Amino acid sequence: MKNRSLWFSLVGVGVALFVACSADPPVVDARVPNVSAWPEDDGQVFGGGYETISAAQPVFVRPGEYPPPIVERPEKSPSAMYREVNVKRDYMPYGSRGRSRRRMSPRYVTIHSTQNWSRGADAWRHSLALKRGALGRISWHYTVDEYRAVQHLPTTEQGNHADHNGPGNRTSIGIEMCEHPGNSRSQTMERTAKLAAWLCVKHDIPVRNVVPHYKWPRWGKNPPNKNCPHFLMTNGRPGSKWRGFVKVVERYHQQMTGR
Ligand SMILES: [Zn+2]
Missing domain, CATH: 3.40.80.10 (Peptidoglycan recognition protein-like)
Incomplete structure (x- = not known):
């Protein structure tokens, strides 16, 4: 029994040392989006005539049309x-x-x-x-x-x-x-x-x-x-x-x- 608990405490010290010496920050799955980075739905996506993808690329959607037609985005302003x-x-x-x-x-x-x-x-x-x-x-x-x-x-x-x-x-x-x-x-x-x-x-x-x-x-x-x-x-x-x-x-x- 004594040998076994010594073995466990050695393993414990080893794990603690590994965690303490590890320089890298904890790994977080980068694929999970940061929710606060997404714009809030301002209620105008399908109502106002324009669906704003970005400020530079308005894509035309007819009012009341749902789902919106697939429109190719403008390549150039x-x-x-x-x-x-x-x-x-x-x-x-x-x-x-x-x-x-x-x-x-x-x-x-x-x-x-x-x-x-x-x-x-x-x-x-x-x-x-x-x-x-x-x-x-x-x-x-x-x-x-x-x-x-x-x-x-x-x-x-x-x-x-x-x-x-x-x-x-x-x-x-x-x-x-x-x-x-x-x-x-x-x-x-x-x-x-x-x-x-x-x-x-x-x-x-x-x-x-x-x-x-x-x-x-x-x-x-x-x-x-x-x-x-x-x-x-x-x-x-x-x-x-x-x-x-x-x-x-x-x-x-x-x-x-x-x-
Ligand atoms: Zn002429």
């Missing part, structure tokens, strides 16, 4: 997309001839190309020409080249780029794509597609309203519908190349909205 477009604001002087000073609620985005093949005819050069009044009453909202998009007019002011007093000028934001030597056409189109998608989100414009200049007939011109942007037209009118461009706009739109 509109402001991140806008930064990628690299917009440089360089407005034409308010009093210049090219400024209509007429208010507009944009419902379309009209895509053009400059057909200006002069060396160095990039977005900045077009901005300078517009600011100097070299193009008379002609004006549009953005010029895009491979590196940037220069903005010449607020998007809530009518430009003069499509069809004189027609709906193209009265309701659409005009974007010109540069064509000068050395400028990457594919990168210019990518940047233009991102800008068009961002404008659709900003002004709640459906992507189907991103249109080529061709859409707006010009009164008194023959042919009335311009072959513009010519490199996205097929035999002078919208075809597979234009549809391919719109698909890229759709993809960028989806990245921002998840829809």
Whole structure:
């Protein structure tokens, strides 16, 4: 008996020494969530129209709809997309001839190309020409080249780029794509597609309203519908190349909205 109790007390001392010398804190199962770290249910998850996953990523849920539909989360915020477009604001002087000073609620985005093949005819050069009044009453909202998009007019002011007093000028934001030597056409189109998608989100414009200049007939011109942007037209009118461009706009739109 004595030997046995000595054995037990030796084991006891050994365990006590092991616990005392062990430097590591007691192991806790890390998979158990810390309850206080979870946000409280504020009662708005399915009621207010938006289910807030995080502040940056609102996911749309129709009021009263339960269970909510599975919605893909937006991959990119509109402001991140806008930064990628690299917009440089360089407005034409308010009093210049090219400024209509007429208010507009944009419902379309009209895509053009400059057909200006002069060396160095990039977005900045077009901005300078517009600011100097070299193009008379002609004006549009953005010029895009491979590196940037220069903005010449607020998007809530009518430009003069499509069809004189027609709906193209009265309701659409005009974007010109540069064509000068050395400028990457594919990168210019990518940047233009991102800008068009961002404008659709900003002004709640459906992507189907991103249109080529061709859409707006010009009164008194023959042919009335311009072959513009010519490199996205097929035999002078919208075809597979234009549809391919719109698909890229759709993809960028989806990245921002998840829809
Ligand atoms: Zn045009």
